[in-house]
Amino acid sequence: MARVAIQTEDFDTGAELAALTSGRTDIGGIGCFVGTVRQTAEGVALAALTLEHYPGMTERALEAIAAEAERRFPLLGCTVIHRVGRLDPGANVVLVLAASAHRQAALDATWFLIDWLKTKAPFWKQEVFADGTARWVAAREADTKAAARWGATQAGQEAPG
Amino acid sequence: MARVAIQTEDFDTGAELAALTSGRTDIGGIGCFVGTVRQTAEGVALAALTLEHYPGMTERALEAIAAEAERRFPLLGCTVIHRVGRLDPGANVVLVLAASAHRQAALDATWFLIDWLKTKAPFWKQEVFADGTARWVAAREADTKAAARWGATQAGQEAPG
Amino acid sequence: MDETLPLTVLYFAWLRERVGVAEERVAAPASARDVGALVDWLIGRSAGHAAAFARRDVVRCAVNQEFAAPEAALHAGDEVAFFPPVTGG
């Protein structure tokens, strides 16, 4: 039921919403989150963000995360799209959509999907600066905590290698 | 900073998102909620939903709710659009958008806006059935509880008349 | 001294249906100095008004487009609206 995609090109949130909901009359609410590239990383201006991923595993991880959301919440559909490659400031990075009969489940699932995606899907961000230097973004403790509030993992757990 | 609208015509979520974010590089996340008309009300098929409102007060209430969201969360913009009149099953009813540097504030504010809108903005829903009968929707205790978790009101409080 | 309080009274949703009008201009007695007292007086105007306010605890009020409690004071020229709990969103 979930639509999952990893792509270099931009996504069209309006078109994705329409694809998720058109012709349906059982949906009462759709939660949505769009993540975008901010110009500034800790006070330093970004030239771009480069997103690397693990082809094959990333698709599996996103499908497992979406399946877990469908197991936990009474969803009538969900969409997860993540871009990879070089992204300019202001560009879209990630789209999450979750549809349900009621707003509570739609918004809970949206939040769950983005929290888990941030900590369980194999993407790595690199910040590229105006002088050509680059820096890999460190994982944020706050993201780990945000994911942890959803409890035990079913869609794969990270452990030190 | 907030855009607030009450209208009979449909809204275009993609266009509203673009209007909120285009040309900006300070936004890191946009939370969104779209409410739609469900076909079924407690097992009975709906022909339509009719939405009545209080012209003048509704605009003021939505502006006050948006201002309260901007006071509580570090927002970089928000949009609240609510339709009125006769709406068919599947139709859009309400759109909430909230943009921030980080996802936590964007999603918190989205949730806050829809919770407060549901309990503090003067709209009334009437369900119209296939046989021509109609029934005013009763306020839901769950909505009052959802709004109450955000604490004391600043944008007007309902009290028995 | 003026013995009456000129007010615009609005009704929405099922209150409008029971009263039979969406809006009326009334000259309330000077005793109707707050929302609760105005309701006491409106109930006597017609069977429809009485039906609209039969369960006063579920009726909500706004004075000049701000939510108002039963003890909210009224002044000449005020716009007073009565309606059920809101159900938008």
Added chain:
Amino acid sequence: MDETLPLTVLYFAWLRERVGVAEERVAAPASARDVGALVDWLIGRSAGHAAAFARRDVVRCAVNQEFAAPEAALHAGDEVAFFPPVTGG
């Protein structure tokens, strides 16, 4: 009995940069029967490998595209990936 374990090893992000390759096919010794033992052996392959695994506690692993702990068993033909904590979204 085969004395070696044929594996495909992948590196991502700064691990890839330190090792110098994104992918290598290795014939690990039979002693490399779990992820932790494989890392012990990989560290000896080059200064780049040693640098990549200098802080083993921050390195994450997947075996056949599923997250795996240091004690996860390895089998001939496995795809073993090493990478930093993920930072998507």
